[in-house]
Amino acid sequence: MIGQNLDDSNKNFNPNKLPLDGLKLTLIANDGVRRQLPALDVHWLTRDKTFHSYICMLSSYGRTKSGAALDEWQHIAASCLQDFEFLLQLKHHEFWSYMVYDESAMASVVTFLQRANPYYRKDMDSNAAEGNDVALINAKALYAQLLNRTIRVVMRLLTSKESPTEWITQQQHSSLLYDNYLISVPLLCDLVIAVGDADEQNLKTLQNIFDAVLRIQPDYKKDLEEGLAFYENAFLSMQIQVENEGCEGAGGGVLLYPDAETPYDDVVLFALDCAYTLRLLIQLCPALLAACEQLKIVQSIANFYDLTVPMLYRNIFLNNAHASSLRWLNEARQQFLNVVRRITSAQLKSGHGQQLVELLQECLSAQTFVVDYQRQYPVQQDIDLLLELCPDIKNYKVDFVVTGYQKALSTCTNGILADELVANILNSDDEEDDDGEDSLASALTASATVENGIARDIDLEVSAVLDVLPDLGMGFIRRVLNRYENSEQAIAAILDDNLPPDLLHMDRQEVYIPADPQDKLQSQTGVRHYNVHDGDKYDVLTHDNPQCIIKQGKGLPGAPRNAEQLLDDKRDINQLKQRYQQYALVEETSNECGAEYDDEYDDSYEALNDGQAPPQSLLRTKLQQASAAAASSAYEAQDAFEDDQDDDDNASDDGDQNVATNVTKRMDFCENPELIRERYQQRQMAKYGQRAHVDVVGGPKGTGQTQQTMRNRNQKETHKSSRANHNRKAGAAFKRSKGMMS
Template sequence: MTTTISEEFPNPEKKSLDQLVFRLSAEDGLAPRFIPALHKHWAPRENFTIYVGLLTQYGRAKSGVELDEWQYNSNCFCNDMNFLLNCHHHEFWSYMVFQKTALAAVVSFLQRSTPFYLNVWTQLVSQQTIIDLYEQILQLVLRIVCRLITNRESDEAWLTIEHQRELIYKNFLISVPMLFDLLMAVGDADAQNTAVLRRIFDSILRIEPNYKKDLLAASAFFRTAFRSIQTQAENEGFEGAGGGDLDENAETPYDDVALYTLDCAYSLSVLLEVCPEVQSMCTEIKLGQSIAQFYDNTIPFLYKNIFLINEAASSLGWLNLARLQYLKAFRSITCSFIEAVMANPATSITMAEQFIGLLTECLSEQIFVNDYGRLYPVELDVDILKQACKELDDYKASFIVQGYKQESKPTGKKINSRTNKAQNSGKSHKKNSPANSNSNVTTATNLSNERDIDLEVTSVLDVLPHLGTGFVRRVLSRYDNSEEAITAILEANLPPDLVNADQSEIYIPPDPQDKTYQQTGVKHFNVYDGDQYDVMTQDNPKCIIKQGKGMPNAPKNAAQLLDDKSDLAQIKSRYQAYSLVSEGESSNDEYEDEYDDSYEALLESETRVVKSKQFKAGLANVEDFSDDESEDDDAATDDKTKSETQSGHNKQLNFCENPEDVRARYEARRQAKWGNRNQGGATDYNNKARHVVGAPKGQGQDKDTLRNRDKKEKNKSMRANHNRKAGASFKRSRGMMG
């Protein structure tokens, strides 16, 4: 059965697509049918060509048979896109909604399109037809996307905004991944392309505000992408890293990671440029801080690993492009604060503080701060904020300006003198010239007093052994340390006058003979000329000048050698110090030289008395002596304690105790101890001889006798016979060892 469409889809009442119904009449006389304008009946075709990418892996264009196959496939794909564009309004929407293969064909091109930032067209210069065909396909796909976001094509072909929102969002005709692919296919290389992308995003957000939530989730995904890139960069080349075998066309194992880094950089920068609504979203998720950390940590690490493997790898250029795009993306975020301050002065202080806070948090990333401050001067932005917001804290603003301005200086040398700073800043803007080259070498020589340039040159050559020592010294003269110099070389972030310098330049140190010739006018040819022992250039060399036989001031003969008293003269002053004795007016202040002799005499007399007592006394007297000695020792200890207590204050004040006091105390102790023994037949109680014999048996005993007997009985087991232990201790105390 065949059907005909009456009057070629008329819409005299100008109804919208969701309300429009078409009448189909049957030729065999059957009753006509009524089919809605949006129906799968209007999309009978099922097969659409899937686009095949023009690039092989790692950003290289196809060639040979593969290129011919791509050209055939692209021609078929181009015909299919023309078919969709030539469909009527209701047919086009029916294909997009009900025929999934049509939408899949459009998505296949966006996913496999050639990124605008890859310079692959230089490989196809001789084949202009290939370039024209690709541009034609891109234009057709872009027209299809624009038709999807257009709700009114004419007065008879249109649909309501509510119906369009439902068709696009619920049927996933346009998704956020599709928009990101569109960003990479169109790009912002041309102002016209940027305007088209901006109009597409504005229309999508106007039709369906829910896309803002999707864009926020997509923006937050960049933080996850940064962590993934860092993990791959750290683990690439290790077993189990997940990267698989290295492709034969890959220059380094990090090519995939570098290309992914570049893709993320362009996606983020173009998105922030064409969609201002995303800029405020990035503030909520702190994407600016994540960009600064990724820029300062991951990109230098990735660049260094690639450079160590292959110095001429294409991925190094990709990383340099990625750096510029990340800085551009961060700039878009900071511009959103400035635009908000200018647009709404009522909330200007809040946005200004957020701007200052963002830059303050990124100050710890030195590489990022250095590059950003050099590319986008922060002081201009701060001046604009000060003019629009009078309440901005001047201290915070000045702190930010100084921080970014200081880190962005091309020379890493910090000089306290303002004059030197002005001179160095002026030199940094001069063109490369021999005078500047000589000044750089001179600067490196002057810095040798403050830091070890040779050691830093060695550190740089350990990492980059292909460089020349002269070039390394010139680079070190522009930075504070070897780490900053290595980073600048690896990132190709050298000052302008060193970018095109000869990296194999060799440093030839100055010849010390030339300096000697300038000083003396005599040209020498000895390796020791000009050293610290050279008498030709120094008046007082660090050596002894020998003239004639023998050494200077040496004895001429043996008699003079034996008669030499120079050693005695050197130690004469030492012994003269012992003769310095203080002399006072009174005799009490003078030192008594007889002290040592008299003290020794007292010790000898004491020893003689003790020995005579031991020979005269019997066994009973020996034990009695030991008992009495303990009591006398107790009494002497008490006397000693009292005397020490009385003279304690004087001992603290004197450096040493007066020898007269020592002799007096010793004599008193000796008299107290041996007085009773020397008096013999004393009759009073204190001087009475102590014994345990007592009176004859049966006549009664004195209580002292009983007490002495009891004491002897208790203590007799503590001492050996004849008191040998006490005698031995006494001998040792007097120095009589034997």
């Protein structure tokens, strides 16, 4: 304030060595009046102008400004440098008063860190090779001074004691930093990207800053853990931008800046920034590893790596095969792999074997991530070390994880993300443009015809699209199919008007003209033919073994030369002989040695079918007619067996009667069913007596019935549904099968 100065006696203004919150300074006005003010007060803001806001030295997408834009940057950067030096030269209480009460002072520091050159993009500048550009050299030197002063301002904020008389209590220091947002998680992230770990001294500086922040205010650890949850939303946002091709403002939309090489440069740079920031945060603050496990950062990285990164590669490559964003995306991949490696290494060192195995197992579904991770960090080595530290882990889970990672790498015959193809194209800048277009066309053809090792039928997919959208041209449909994995995705993109920018305004009636095979043949052999079959599988000039018969002279190879040779051809007759000789291979055996059917008969089956005839063999009847004597002996043996079953007392009499009956029966084509039932009834009576006969008929009507007859009738009425009335069809079928037609 004008007209007020510090008391000359306050040259040693803090003789009692009071902290900043308890220190008061004496002011003397022009009229000699003395008054005391707190050391931390808005009164000490004597600067008339505000602090400058920094602008980025780089233009869009990593290119250093030049010309008038670079001159403008140098002017603003020089003003910011003066502002930072002004803050560093202030006294202890004045510095804190400016940082707390002057918002533009802290805003100047924050804007510089937000717009600082990322340390990993130093070599991206195409003008970096121009070492003789004096303006560029001076600009880089000025930027280095700005970064140095900014770090000094941050370090002064974290310094609680500058001298015995200029110090601040830990409680007030923590409150000033945390409550006034002088140090925040976004500021720490920006500081990490601006300084980086390319130099060992820079890494030590960052480590000191993080240690001081966590020591002064432990709540920053909680804020950092909550900040890690941002990455899940970041991955989802990038995936949505890549998938929404053609939408304004999305990854595949119209170019927002003329300096962009592809519509996806913003997405790639954002992914690169996220990857470097996450890796450095974990490296500088190992306490965040536990939060990474809880938030499943590794699983999020694996899904992003498997779903979004390949799509980014394909879209960028098809837009511009020489785009710098392909190289940036490779760097992002590497950094994400390093993040996963740090987390798995921490789990391995801490002995969390079960968590490590489960983590690797959950990532198996992301095949692209698994292949790249297995290439750089073989899982087998970690598992071997893990089994030494934790021998109690279940072996079947460990074997499953190791086998899964090894199999994924072995089945990947080429780079999933086309690393080699991109490298070859980026290194072929000196070749002719035609050759580059041919290589790009062949690459697109390969990517369109082969998907995961399975050949695609482009013609079939074109037909599928034409069935739904018959107004489109085949040329346009083929171009769309080259950008998508199948016809369903292509149809959905066309109907939603969500095509890539290069296809959005193309002629949809484009006609497809297939390549002329003669051109390819001429480039291979140097000879041009004029035949519709040139170059196909029947061409004898280009194939050593064509799929056709080569005719030389009269007739065909193997054909008869004349009519006499044609008539003497007996090959058809020999084939017929061989055919009929196969019928002579039937085995013939005699009846005595091994007949197919046995004459022995077991009438025990009759007991299973009451009222039905016993089984009868047609073969035995045939043999009976041929030889009556042999049949009689067989019948006697059978009757003897039946007599043993019925009753031992009447064996001789029943045997004689059965012999005569069986002889007569087998002489007839079909035996009388009455005789069969009578014979069966005799056996039943001989075996069971009166129990075998159930009288339900009784005496004549009107003479009265016995009590036993009535009881039998009731029993039959009660149980008739269990067999008789419901098995007529089965009984009739059984009779017909035995030759008893009625």
